[in-house]
Amino acid sequence: xxxxxxxxxxxxxxxxxxxxxxxxxxxxxVTLDVASGESVAIVGPSGCGKSTxxxxxxxxxxxxAGTLQLAGVQLERLPEAGLAxxxxxxxxxxxxxxxxxxxxxxxxxxxxxxxxxxxxxHNARVRAVELLARVGLADRVGHLPSALSGGQRQRxxxxxxxxxxxxxxxADEPTGNLDGAATTDVLRLFEQLHADGQTLVVVTHDERxxxxxxxxxxxxxxxxxxxxxxxxxxxxxxxxxxxLEG
Amino acid sequence: MxxxxxxxxxxxxxxxxxxxVQEVLLALLARDASxxxxxxxxxxxxxxxxxxxxxxxxxxxxxxRLEKSGLVSSRRVGQVDRRDRRVYELTPAGRERVxxxxxDTSWPKPAPAEFHLKLVAAATAGLADPVGIVDRQRHxxxxxxxxxxxxxxxxxxxxxxxxxxxxxxLRLQADLRWLEACAGYWSQARGRS
Numbered sequence: 247x248x249x250x251x252x253x254x255x256x257x258x259x260x261x262x263x264x265x266x267x268x269x270x271x272x273x274x275x276v277t278l279d280v281a282s283g284e285s286v287a288i289v290g291p292s293g294c295g296k297s298t299x300x301x302x303x304x305x306x307x308x309x310x311a312g313t314l315q316l317a318g319v320q321l322e323r324l325p326e327a328g329l330a331x332x333x334x335x336x337x338x339x340x341x342x343x344x345x346x347x348x349x350x351x352x353x354x355x356x357x358x359x360x361x362x363x364x365x366x367x368h369n370a371r372v373r374a375v376e377l378l379a380r381v382g383l384a385d386r387v388g389h390l391p392s393a394l395s396g397g398q399r400q401r402x403x404x405x406x407x408x409x410x411x412x413x414x415x416x417a418d419e420p421t422g423n424l425d426g427a428a429t430t431d432v433l434r435l436f437e438q439l440h441a442d443g444q445t446l447v448v449v450t451h452d453e454r455x456x457x458x459x460x461x462x463x464x465x466x467x468x469x470x471x472x473x474x475x476x477x478x479x480x481x482x483x484x485x486x487x488x489x490l491e492g
Numbered sequence: 493m494x495x496x497x498x499x500x501x502x503x504x505x506x507x508x509x510x511x512x513v514q515e516v517l518l519a520l521l522a523r524d525a526s527x528x529x530x531x532x533x534x535x536x537x538x539x540x541x542x543x544x545x546x547x548x549x550x551x552x553x554x555x556x557r558l559e560k561s562g563l564v565s566s567r568r569v570g571q572v573d574r575r576d577r578r579v580y581e582l583t584p585a586g587r588e589r590v591x592x593x594x595x596d597t598s599w600p601k602p603a604p605a606e607f608h609l610k611l612v613a614a615a616t617a618g619l620a621d622p623v624g625i626v627d628r629q630r631h632x633x634x635x636x637x638x639x640x641x642x643x644x645x646x647x648x649x650x651x652x653x654x655x656x657x658x659x660x661x662l663r664l665q666a667d668l669r670w671l672e673a674c675a676g677y678w679s680q681a682r683g684r685s
Contacts, residue, residue: 291676434645453668454661457637464627466679471623474631476638484639487660488542 252315253413253445254280254303259312261298272298273309274468280414285436285446287459295468296449297418303447304337304416305329317413334363338407338415342422344399346391352378352402353387360409370409377405381435397428404435408444415439417448421455433458513554515593518563518586525581527569528552540653541643555580563589602663604670611674615681622678630671637664 261273272295280286288296301307302314305321314321317336321329339345346355353374360370378387381401391399400420407415420436421429429452436458440446450456457476464472513535520531532551536543555578558564563586568576582590607629611622640660647654 291672430645433641437642437645451672453634453637453665454641457634457641462631462634464630464675466675472627474627474634476631476635484542484545484636484643484660487636487640487664488539488656 251281252279253282253317254278254447255315256303257313259299259302259314260310261295261302261307262310272468273302276312276468276470278303278463278470280445280447282413282445283443284461285440285459286448286461286463287456288447288449288463288465289451289456290465290471292451294465296465299465300416300418300447300449304339305333334359335410336413338410338412340400340403340407340415340417340420342419344391344396344403344423346399346402346406348391351388351390352383352394352398352405355391355402356406356409359406363410365410373409374405377408378402381405382431395428396424397431400424400428400432401435404432404439408439414445414447417446417450419450419452420448421450421452429454513550514558514563515589517551517554517558518582518590519593521564521580521582522587522590525579527577527579528555529577531555531580538652539656540647540651542653542656558586562586602667608674611678615678621682623675623682626671626675626678630668630675633664633668633671637661637668640664 256276256278259273259276259278260271263270263272274295276299278286288299290296298307302309303316305314305316305324309322316332319332319336321332324332347358350358353371356374356377357367357370360373361367365373375384375387378384381404383398383401383405386394386398386402389398391402394402400423404420407417421432424432433454436446436448436455440458440460446459448455448459456462459476462474462476463470516535517531520526520534528551532546535546535551539546555564555566559566559580563583564580565583566578566580569579570576611625614620614625615622640657644654644657644661647657
């Protein structure tokens with residue numbers, strides 16, 4: 247384990263695509279520590295490298311250079327099988343396009359990663375039912391994704407991300423495909439997860455999701471340009487935003 | 493420099509702008525005569541979590557002023573086991589003012605021009621990095637959005653105060669999108685120079 251309480255610790259990560267004259271440096275020397283229970287939002291314009299960074303942090307892609315430690319495990323020397331195992335146990339992913347298995351019901355989608363991680367069918371089912379209730383879908387467990395709205399599908403995906411009690415949940419534009427009301431549901435869930443102490447890293451250009459985080463990192467051209475801690479004012483400062491105060 | 497970057501929300505709070513509350517109170521009296529306590533309760537309901545910024549005495553002070561201006565009249569009404577209370581009623585002049593207020597289309601001003609000119613001035617004079625100024629402003633607005641959003645999510649479905657909070661959230665989102673455009677422009681300007 248790292249000397250500090252970081253769950254995720256990246257040092258000078260670099261990711262290049264192509265080579266020679268066509269070389270594109272998508273991520274440049276990114277260093278990031280995420281503490282347990284912390285919620286971090288990474289924002290920036292399209293093409294700034296934030297999704298690539300998330301894929302590196304999640305071990306879905308290998309960096310060109312730099313080191314990464316996740317839940318106490320050093321990733322760079324880990325063989326592919328070990329990396330896949332670590333992803334299953336230590337990480338939960340939420341994607342913009344949900345990535346549910348169309349042929350499986352909501353319940354089966356949620357329990358699948360638990361079964362793959364070695365949980366007994368009984369325990370996987372109990373946990374999946376509990377999580378679907380937690381995301382407000384207790385009455386939709388038997389539905390196929392095609393019978394669910396976008397917002398409901400994303401809530402199934404969030405339940406699935408949580409099934410193995412991951413050290414970190416990584417989310418890539420979780421509200422990118424959702425309308426206003428469905429976005430509100432996802433916001434509510436993220437606030438709830440954060441309150442429950444779940445470590446979260448979200449890549450987004452939705453200001454509303456970004457505003458749920460404790461820490462906001464702005465990326466431009468593959469680099470971290472700016473970092474801030476979001477405090478949130480008091481109800482009195484809220485009054486200043488209504489235009490009623492003189 | 494510090495003065496230049498001071499943000500509106502950090503300024504001390506002086507309570508609600510009197511002009512608005514005056515018209516609101518007049519409008520609330522348009523149908524029935526009422527007393528200060530009830531008027532205050534109605535404002536509190538409409539404002540939800542924002543009502544904490546409403547000063548305790550504000551409603552009573554404002555009603556007194558309206559009476560002096562001849563827009564409302566009042567009379568004392570005795571109560572059996574409590575202190576007498578003052579019941580306020582709209583005068584014809586007050587009624588006219590309410591009608592004019594309802595027809596008025598003036599809109600609270602957003603402030604992009606001043607901020608825009610601040611960035612231009614900072615860049616021209618080499619006083620500060622415009623992108624840094626934009627980033628600081630973004631943090632401030634995002635902190636505000638975090639608060640407004642939490643308050644909005646805490647409101648029950650169908651709450652009228654929730655509608656006000658939605659307005660605050662949407663407006664902050666629009667401002668944040670514009671700030672993103674500002675950051676893009678001034679980052680590129682830095683590259684050009």
